[in-house]
Amino acid sequence: xxxxxxxxxxxxxxxxxxxxxxxxxxxxxxxxxxxxxxxxxxxxxxxxxxxxxxxxxxxxxxxxxxxxxxxxxxxxxxxxxxxxxxxxxxxxxxxxxxxxxxxxxxxxxxxxxxxxxxxxxxxxxxxxxxxxxxxxxxxxxxxxxxxxxxxxxxxxxxxxxxxxxxxxxxxxxxxxxxxxxxxxxxxxxxxxxxxxxxxxxxxxxxxxxxxxxxxxxxxxxxxxxxxxxxxxxxxxxxxxxxxxxxxxxxxxxxxxxxxxxxxxxxxxxxxxxxxxxxxxxxxxxxxxxxxxxxxxxxxxxxxxxxxxxxxxxxxxxxxxxxxxxxxxxxxxxxxxxxxxxxxxxxxxxxxxxxxxxxxxxxxxxxxxxxxxxxxxxxxxxxxxxxxxxxxxxxxxxxxxxxxxxxxxxxxxxxxx
Numbered sequence: 001x002x003x004x005x006x007x008x009x010x011x012x013x014x015x016x017x018x019x020x021x022x023x024x025x026x027x028x029x030x031x032x033x034x035x036x037x038x039x040x041x042x043x044x045x046x047x048x049x050x051x052x053x054x055x056x057x058x059x060x061x062x063x064x065x066x067x068x069x070x071x072x073x074x075x076x077x078x079x080x081x082x083x084x085x086x087x088x089x090x091x092x093x094x095x096x097x098x099x100x101x102x103x104x105x106x107x108x109x110x111x112x113x114x115x116x117x118x119x120x121x122x123x124x125x126x127x128x129x130x131x132x133x134x135x136x137x138x139x140x141x142x143x144x145x146x147x148x149x150x151x152x153x154x155x156x157x158x159x160x161x162x163x164x165x166x167x168x169x170x171x172x173x174x175x176x177x178x179x180x181x182x183x184x185x186x187x188x189x190x191x192x193x194x195x196x197x198x199x200x201x202x203x204x205x206x207x208x209x210x211x212x213x214x215x216x217x218x219x220x221x222x223x224x225x226x227x228x229x230x231x232x233x234x235x236x237x238x239x240x241x242x243x244x245x246x247x248x249x250x251x252x253x254x255x256x257x258x259x260x261x262x263x264x265x266x267x268x269x270x271x272x273x274x275x276x277x278x279x280x281x282x283x284x285x286x287x288x289x290x291x292x293x294x295x296x297x298x299x300x301x302x303x304x305x306x307x308x309x310x311x312x313x314x315x316x317x318x319x320x321x322x323x324x325x326x327x328x329x330x331x332x333x334x335x336x337x338x339x340x341x342x343x344x345x346x347x348x349x350x351x352x353x354x355x356x357x358x359x360x361x362x363x364x365x366x367x368x369x370x371x372x373x374x375x376x377x378x379x380x381x382x383x384x385x386x387x388x389x390x391x392x393x394x395x396x397x398x399x400x401x402x403x404x405x406x407x408x409x410x411x412x413x414x415x416x
Contacts, residue, residue, distance in 0.1 A: 034061045269315065357373050358374040
């Protein structure tokens, strides 16, 4: 679609605003990419006022500074120049009318759609310059905090925060210098969480794109545990338990070695769940034992940023899930232990435990206790909605007895 100079100027303005930069900061970012100190705030202003159209060489630098494909932005610039050369603007037509009309045609929207967050991060991985230690630490700490937020925020609430932080890391990564590896890992961790959020919201294409860039970050940083994160998240959406087990088996290899005990415990716990889902007692119990052994050496507060959710409560929920699916006698003792650990004040990750406990009790045939815990779970997910609670609501609703129609309907609505 042809683009006039006003639509292209608006596109440059929106790209700068999306990057969160002033005109001076945009000029500095372009100079960083070009390696020359020639771009000024005044020239940025002229581009955004449609008084000038940058050359192809400059357009390429603008694109890289904004995490876009240079080819795409150069096509838009060429269309704007062609429009100007042909004097397509009709005599007497108000410039604001032209601007509004071209915006309505979707030129700016179309260009913005070509710059998805995972595409910007992939492009940024190819660069590398200066960021100070305080800025790097802030970005890394924020990535860690977002993984904790997953325990008490809904996917919809998290989506904007996670994608916004991914944009912040992407904008800083070309200037990361000595912090490039650390920030690449943080970017991958954030992308993985963005994928999990997208999957929870039903956007599987977007989820897979984020998981793919997480694995690219893992390769770029030489950090296999980051790949394990993407694979373990992806296992929840695998087409079959067998495929999920394949992803988790690779993830288990990626978290071998010191400093990965909590991650290893989670991966093996997930392997146990998948084996239990097909009634494979031997492999399920073996994987659960390995998960518990790994957790004996774990410190979920001091390892990978993304293992903050692998709390003792989460380990309880994995055991409940496995024993419940297998109908094992260990379920009753594990349930009592889990309830004692939860105590009177439900922790943030306690919602998941209640969900797995309710599901395990219902599977095991203890309907009275299962319904009682299901009601506790329903109250908890209302008070502390989160992505894992939503998934568990659907599973619990499918197992409730027909006499609990109202509770079933309530949980189905929540899950939807």
